[in-house]
Amino acid sequence: MQHRKLGPDLSVSAIGLGCMGMSEFYGPRDDQESLAVLGRVVDLGIDFLDTADMYGPHHNETLIGRFLAESGARPKIATKFGIVRKPGEYARSIDNSTEYMRRACEASLRRLGVEQIDLYYVHRIDRDHPIEQTMEGLAALKREGKIGHIGLCEVSAETLRRAHAVHPVTAVQTEYSLWTRDVEADILPTCRALGIGFVPYSPLGRGFLTGRFQAGATFDAGDFRANLPRFAPDNAATNDALVDVLRAIAAAKGCTPAQVALAWLLGKGDDIVPIPGTKRLKYLEENISAASIKLNLEENATLERALSRLPVAGDRYTAEGMKGLNA
Numbered sequence: 001m002q003h004r005k006l007g008p009d010l011s012v013s014a015i016g017l018g019c020m021g022m023s024e025f026y027g028p029r030d031d032q033e034s035l036a037v038l039g040r041v042v043d044l045g046i047d048f049l050d051t052a053d054m055y056g057p058h059h060n061e062t063l064i065g066r067f068l069a070e071s072g073a074r075p076k077i078a079t080k081f082g083i084v085r086k087p088g089e090y091a092r093s094i095d096n097s098t099e100y101m102r103r104a105c106e107a108s109l110r111r112l113g114v115e116q117i118d119l120y121y122v123h124r125i126d127r128d129h130p131i132e133q134t135m136e137g138l139a140a141l142k143r144e145g146k147i148g149h150i151g152l153c154e155v156s157a158e159t160l161r162r163a164h165a166v167h168p169v170t171a172v173q174t175e176y177s178l179w180t181r182d183v184e185a186d187i188l189p190t191c192r193a194l195g196i197g198f199v200p201y202s203p204l205g206r207g208f209l210t211g212r213f214q215a216g217a218t219f220d221a222g223d224f225r226a227n228l229p230r231f232a233p234d235n236a237a238t239n240d241a242l243v244d245v246l247r248a249i250a251a252a253k254g255c256t257p258a259q260v261a262l263a264w265l266l267g268k269g270d271d272i273v274p275i276p277g278t279k280r281l282k283y284l285e286e287n288i289s290a291a292s293i294k295l296n297l298e299e300n301a302t303l304e305r306a307l308s309r310l311p312v313a314g315d316r317y318t319a320e321g322m323k324g325l326n327a
Helices: 032-045 058-071 098-112 131-141 157-166 187-194 205-210 233-252 255-268 281-292 297-309
Strands: 004-006 011-014 048-050 078-081 081-084 092-094 117-122 147-153 171-175 196-202
Touching: 004 196, 011 297, 032 058, 032 281, 058 098, 078 098, 078 147, 098 117, 098 131, 117 171, 131 147, 131 157, 157 187, 171 187, 187 196, 187 233, 205 233, 205 255, 233 255, 233 297, 255 281, 255 297
Parallel strands: 048 078, 078 117, 117 147, 147 171, 171 196
Antiparallel strands: 004 011, 081 092
């Protein structure tokens, strides 16, 4: 497994693992299967796991903590604070206060069973709370050794510049894929100007870009994609045109549409570390193999032409999920 740097000095595997789906949002969870996936992750050389306190809530960090304790593995762990949910509810509020941050960080350390969180993100930005105060609180946690690096999620370029002026930001995590390219306009260039790494989440469009979902697809109970606008039947029928392009390239290349989508993203720069999520061994193996796939100039040009002419139908989230984006 190749490694890449986030910021000046956080070295991680070129592909990480998003762990959210092991706890909720994508149907029933199976802890034993998830633990097997985490074990295979280590075997494959992936040393970058992404979680958050609100996944579960709390279950995901506890699961990873169990894996770390039972396996003795020590991958880099990225977790997050800032989204506040009640168990069983999708509705959320955002809290970036220093007091809440400290409580959340210490609780995450206990659940994970580690002395330091390698990368600690603000999960969503509170527009009404000065980012300078948030960064000062994070800097204090870093001085105390509770966190190693600071990250921001779904942040605007303006807020990122203000934050970075208080304390260096190591990484920005924002959705980025073939069907979500907003970051290319402003935030990704700002990251590069400031020397900040970029971590795309949902690099496979929550599974849509794999080609396994089409208009009229059904979902397990608890799978939030059933309510996402881009998966609605009419929008899915429109969006499948992009997947057809991926299928054609994949067939000619002898790989899968998912691998083409990840290879496209990996080819966007060595400062990009995607974190595709899965709780299935077969999809883990498939995703990791994308690190060895390179798209040639013609294949990239075909994708760019398709992206320029094919619309993406539907918002990324429901109205509730859109809270705190580009803040």
